[in-house]
Amino acid sequence: MKKILFGLLILGFFSCGEKRDKDIYLGKLDEIIVGDFVFHLDSLTKSVYEIKVVKEGENEYLLTTKSALEFAGWAFVFTDPISGYEVKRIEIPYEGPESMKGGILGNIVLSKNLFFVMNREGVLGEYDQNGQQIRIISSIKNYFDSIPNIKTSFSFNREIEYIGDSILQLKLRPKLVNPPGLKETKFEFPENFTEWIISINLTTQLIEKSNFNIPDGYEEFKNDLTATNLFGVFDSNRIKYYLCWPGSNEIYVLKGVNLIEKVIPESNVELNFKPREVERLASGSTYWALPKEASKNVFLLYDEKRDLILKCTKINESGAGETKFERTKHYVLSIYSGEWEPLGEYLFDFESELDLENWFLTSEGLFINKPEQKSEDEYVFYKIDLSKFSN
Numbered sequence: 001m002k003k004i005l006f007g008l009l010i011l012g013f014f015s016c017g018e019k020r021d022k023d024i025y026l027g028k029l030d031e032i033i034v035g036d037f038v039f040h041l042d043s044l045t046k047s048v049y050e051i052k053v054v055k056e057g058e059n060e061y062l063l064t065t066k067s068a069l070e071f072a073g074w075a076f077v078f079t080d081p082i083s084g085y086e087v088k089r090i091e092i093p094y095e096g097p098e099s100m101k102g103g104i105l106g107n108i109v110l111s112k113n114l115f116f117v118m119n120r121e122g123v124l125g126e127y128d129q130n131g132q133q134i135r136i137i138s139s140i141k142n143y144f145d146s147i148p149n150i151k152t153s154f155s156f157n158r159e160i161e162y163i164g165d166s167i168l169q170l171k172l173r174p175k176l177v178n179p180p181g182l183k184e185t186k187f188e189f190p191e192n193f194t195e196w197i198i199s200i201n202l203t204t205q206l207i208e209k210s211n212f213n214i215p216d217g218y219e220e221f222k223n224d225l226t227a228t229n230l231f232g233v234f235d236s237n238r239i240k241y242y243l244c245w246p247g248s249n250e251i252y253v254l255k256g257v258n259l260i261e262k263v264i265p266e267s268n269v270e271l272n273f274k275p276r277e278v279e280r281l282a283s284g285s286t287y288w289a290l291p292k293e294a295s296k297n298v299f300l301l302y303d304e305k306r307d308l309i310l311k312c313t314k315i316n317e318s319g320a321g322e323t324k325f326e327r328t329k330h331y332v333l334s335i336y337s338g339e340w341e342p343l344g345e346y347l348f349d350f351e352s353e354l355d356l357e358n359w360f361l362t363s364e365g366l367f368i369n370k371p372e373q374k375s376e377d378e379y380v381f382y383k384i385d386l387s388k389f390s391n
């Protein structure tokens with residue numbers, strides 16, 4: 001397994017462990033890696049993605065979803081975050097009275113006994129611990145149907161969150177489609193869109209909508225629909241939500257769906273946000289890709305136990321490879337107090353084909369996937385110790 005390397009190519013030749021101009025500690029991620037965690041895979045699981053942490057009293061579980069081919073349906077799998085082995089699964093069939101018509105697109109699991117799934121139209125289904133459907137909620141679908149000339153979508157589980165008090169929150173990704181008849185159909189997001197966040201009260205089914213604009217200068221990203229794959233985290237201590245845009249330094253601070261302020265976290269690392277571009281391979285085929293010199297925010301997490309905010313950003317890529325799979329990917333993990341006071345930044349590189357693609361946070365610390373996975377039966381993570389940053 002290759003060791004994570006320090007990205008000297010990114011930031012110039014300065015020594016590790018220094019405090020820079022902004023008086024922020026800058027070091028290597030190796031300094032706070034304390035071990036590995038092995039997520040054990042069964043014979044039908046070839047990949048792991050979008051891991052969620054589900055808390056139930058004092059217990060924590062890692063939740064993954066996958067197609068359960070042995071019974072023609074979807075499985076919600078609970079894994080022990082210490083042993084890495086499965087402890088429970090809930091299965092929902094593709095067809096029949098317990099199925100979710102239109103397929104399962106996203107989910108929010110509150111415990112091993114209660115969870116919600118959503119289909120492509122925005123219909124919510126509530127299920128119990130046996131995978132039996134309790135009720136159907138159509139309020140979000142009705143909201144989608146009411147928006148003229150704009151298609152809203154969401155395709156990642158991280159865009160659907162439960163933030164307490166029976167409130168389910170969704171981050172939307174609107175897109176405009178050019179009229180038919182054009183030689184090349186182009187998509188873009190509407191620059192004047194303001195309803196980026198909606199919430200639904202699961203008890204009353206009342207929907208609330210945000211009313212804020214994209215960050216200044218974000219218009220240059222309008223043809224890059226991944227630039228509106230918004231993510232963020234709920235601060236349960238301050239009852240605030242921190243919303244992150246993939247291509248911006250600005251963090252939107254929300255109370256409910258209302259924008260109350262914008263924060264630009266302090267950092268020593270210079271970032272260069274750019275939209276994806278069409279790249280042409282030697283074979284003549286094309287694909288959308290982030291320019292190798294471009295930066296992109298990857299995740300934002302809140303550690304309730306230690307009152308910490310964790311922000312990870314891809315800085316750039318280096319090397320002469322034609323695609324990102326052949327180049328070295330450079331990242332920075334920035335650690336802040338709950339009041340956005342910088343506590344340290346840690347650089348690391350991925351030299352293999354893998355990106356930083358999986359992460360999760362438990363009471364034990366932060367976990368990110370290793371850049372190389374040597375076994376088909378295991379998916380291995382670095383364990384990062386956060387204890388020294390807590391008050």
